[in-house]
Amino acid sequence: MPELTLPQGTIHYRDTGDGPPVVFLHGLLVDGEVWRKVTPLLESAARSIVPDLPLGSHRIALKEDADLSPASVARLVGDLMAALDLDDVTLVGNDTGGAISQLVALDHGERVGRLVLTNCDCFDVFPPKEFVPMVKAARVPGALYAAMQPMRSAMARSPTRSPTR
Numbered sequence: 001m002p003e004l005t006l007p008q009g010t011i012h013y014r015d016t017g018d019g020p021p022v023v024f025l026h027g028l029l030v031d032g033e034v035w036r037k038v039t040p041l042l043e044s045a046a047r048s049i050v051p052d053l054p055l056g057s058h059r060i061a062l063k064e065d066a067d068l069s070p071a072s073v074a075r076l077v078g079d080l081m082a083a084l085d086l087d088d089v090t091l092v093g094n095d096t097g098g099a100i101s102q103l104v105a106l107d108h109g110e111r112v113g114r115l116v117l118t119n120c121d122c123f124d125v126f127p128p129k130e131f132v133p134m135v136k137a138a139r140v141p142g143a144l145y146a147a148m149q150p151m152r153s154a155m156a157r158s159p160t161r162s163p164t165r
Contacts, residue, residue, distance in 0.1 A: 004051075006079045008072070009062030013051040013080070017043035021086045024050045025077065025104075027095020027120070031057040034094065046090070051080055055096060061141045070096075074103035081111045088113035093120055 001012045014032055016039055024035045032050035039048035052058045053076070054068055062068070077100060081089060091112050093101030098120020105112045137143045 003060070004080060004083055006076060006083060008054075008066040008076050008079070010060050011051050011054070011062075011076070011080070012059060013049060014039065015047070015049050015084075016040070017045070017047045019044075019046040020088065020090065021084075022046045022048050022090040022092060023077070023081065023086065024048060025091070025093040025097030025101050026050075026053060027055065027097050029056040030095075031059075049080075049084065049086070051077065053077070053097070053100070056137070058141055070100060071103055071107075074100050074107055077101075077104045078108035078111070081108065087111055090114040090116060092116040092118070094118040095120055 002015055003010050003012050012032075014035075019042075022042065024032065024039070026032055026034045031052040035048070035050050039050060042048050053073055054062050054066070055073070066072070081104075087110075089112050091101050091104060091114070093099070093116070095118075098117045101115060101117065101120070105115045
């Protein structure tokens with residue numbers, strides 16, 4: 001997977017297909033793999049760029065002093081588009097990536113030609129208050145993974161667990 005060093009640190013991203021650029025932004029606690037079934041469908045019609053944003057499932061820590069506020073993550077996306085020399089981008093956001101996409105369009109609109117929002121966070125409910133502690137934990141790579149490990153054994157014993165797993 002290619003990586004790109006930006007002022008905030010190094011990020012991984014996926015870059016497939018040919019044609020006009022489409023940048024896909026994922027939500028909190030997932031990475032760019034959430035788009036794995038979408039981007040292959042576009043390979044002959046578009047260039048799909050899918051960064052792993054620092055939203056809790058990224059594999060490389062950003063610089064220690066990197067600001068991880070929503071506005072700063074949007075700045076990171078803007079820096080990514082500039083570093084890859086992308087213009088007239090179709091920006092697609094899902095979940096928290098939708099809120100980030102809106103900030104990118106606001107602050108880096110010169111590079112954005114179209115904005116597509118799927119089921120996403122917006123308006124005054126960003127992030128949802130129940131997720132604020134997780135947003136703080138997401139700033140530390142691996143912290144959420146470690147915090148969720150005790151739940152693995154509970155889920156394994158869950159009566160709602162599928163017997164095929």
